[in-house]
Amino acid sequence: MGQVNEERRGVYPFCASCTASSVAWRVTDTSGPASGHFYGHRDTCPDCGSSIRTLYHTVLWVPVSKLGEYRVISTGGRSYIGRKLLAHPVQSVVRGEPMSAIAEHPELEAASEYRTAEAYWEDSEPGEALPFYQAALVEREKVLRADDPATLRVRLRVAQGLLATANYGRAIAWFELVTPELIDVFGPHHDLTHAATEAVTGARLMVGGxxxxxxxxxxxxxxxxxxxxxxxxxxxxxxxxxxxxxxxxxxxxxxxxxxxxxxxxxxxxxxxxxxxxxxxxxxxxxxxxxxxxxxxxxxxxxxxxxxxxxxxxxx
Known part of the structure; x- marks a missing residue:
């Protein structure tokens, strides 16, 4: 879940075009007289079955203010998966790679734990890589800041490894922590930031709301x-x-x-x-x-x- 579908090239269960026109969104509880409720139903996608619905803030179930438009797929009963529609296409922003202090500590890149973790990751074995990334992270955080770019990359790998091994609770906790730091350091449209936001959506999809x-x-x-x-x-x-x-x-x-x-x-x-x-x-x-x-x-x-x-x- 949350990984790219090899046939449709989208983020499961949304197709590529619906993925491209939206961003990952955290589903919130829409029950109760003062909360948010969806209204309307249009533009059903023939590929993934999602449709556009409008979310309103309600008081006593009366719409008060518009909160946004979403691509929504029902998963049975009152359960659903949603992605927030982009009002405008995301502009490509050229942003320089943030500076890291890792150059001052070449022993961290050469450490056996980190090199082993990277080898397993390259071989598509995230579960095998996880304990080595965790060990490498301990060593990095002794000498680098937690939001140093080199540290954040390993933190993200730990979160992805937890997700890959179905440790959804702790994966969500890591993504909640790391994503704001990725946004701050790399920017909201960087590949690492995008990977984190989509992955936590996949984790929540597996958990069930x-x-x-x-x-x-x-x-x-x-x-x-x-x-x-x-x-x-x-x-x-x-x-x-x-x-x-x-x-x-x-x-x-x-x-x-x-x-x-x-x-x-x-x-x-x-x-x-x-x-x-x-x-x-x-x-x-x-x-x-x-x-x-x-x-x-x-x-x-x-x-x-x-x-x-x-x-x-x-x-």
């Missing part, structure tokens, strides 16, 4: 807490993904709580902390837009966490 994703990630976090400490990078990464999944489900209070914990425990001066803080800020904005008193009070508390001088930042 935001509520199933939230339950899976809750189980992953519970397992984490049994094996490593609360401030371990793996726990933070997985708990942050759980918070994002809860937000997609419309469980705003739980999302605020989960993401606030992550931000409090995040490492100081680390690029990942910026991603966690942005996720909590997004949850605050969603809560404030919904206007429910309890959620707004929790959002106010969360904003105090973000502004507190004792709360870790990425600087």
């Amino acid at each position: 935001p509520r199933a994703e939230a339950q899976l990630l809750a189980n992953v976090v519970a397992a984490d807490e049994q094996s490593v400490g609360p401030a371990d990078p793996q726990v933070l990464r997985d708990r942050a993904a759980l918070g994002k999944a809860l937000l997609a489900c419309g469980e705003i209070s739980e999302a605020l709580y989960a993401l606030s914990r992550v931000v409090r425990d995040a490492p100081r001066g680390h690029p990942d902390t910026a991603v966690y803080r942005a996720a909590l800020l997004e949850a605050c904005e969603v809560a404030e837009a919904r206007g429910k008193r309890r959620e707004m009070l929790l959002a106010e508390t969360a904003r105090q966490v973000l502004s507190d001088e004792s709360t870790p930042t990425n600087t």
Whole structure:
């Protein structure tokens, strides 16, 4: 799932033309009187069966504002897969390769773990490559920043390896963390960024929707807490993904709580902390837009966490 279909050259299950005119999109919970609902049904694709539907923000099921147009494929009942339509074709932007400090550490490129991982990857054996990429990543993060281009490439490989070995919860957690950093360092239209956004869509497709994703990630976090400490990078990464999944489900209070914990425990001066803080800020904005008193009070508390001088930042 999420890989290029060799016959249609699109992203499963969308055909090539529908893939080219849209971008990966996270499905959110559209149940409830104040949420988002699809209306309309047009331009059904003869190749993949997707159709264009318009998403509206609703209050008491009455459309209030248009949120965008999407290519949607129904997967039975109320389940569906969607991709957001591009208003305009993405312009090709020539962007120089970002500078990396890897040149100062040639031993990292020559390390046996990294070379073995690359060999397995070239042989289309991501599962075999995964443990070697994980070992290589540990060594890189000892001397390079987490958002150094050379580190990000290995981080992406770890996420892809987890996806290839059906470890969907931890794969989603990695993609949630790495994708914003890829956008910041390489740009939104770089091949690496595109690979990450499409891969996490494939992972979610395999999981079965935001509520199933939230339950899976809750189980992953519970397992984490049994094996490593609360401030371990793996726990933070997985708990942050759980918070994002809860937000997609419309469980705003739980999302605020989960993401606030992550931000409090995040490492100081680390690029990942910026991603966690942005996720909590997004949850605050969603809560404030919904206007429910309890959620707004929790959002106010969360904003105090973000502004507190004792709360870790990425600087």
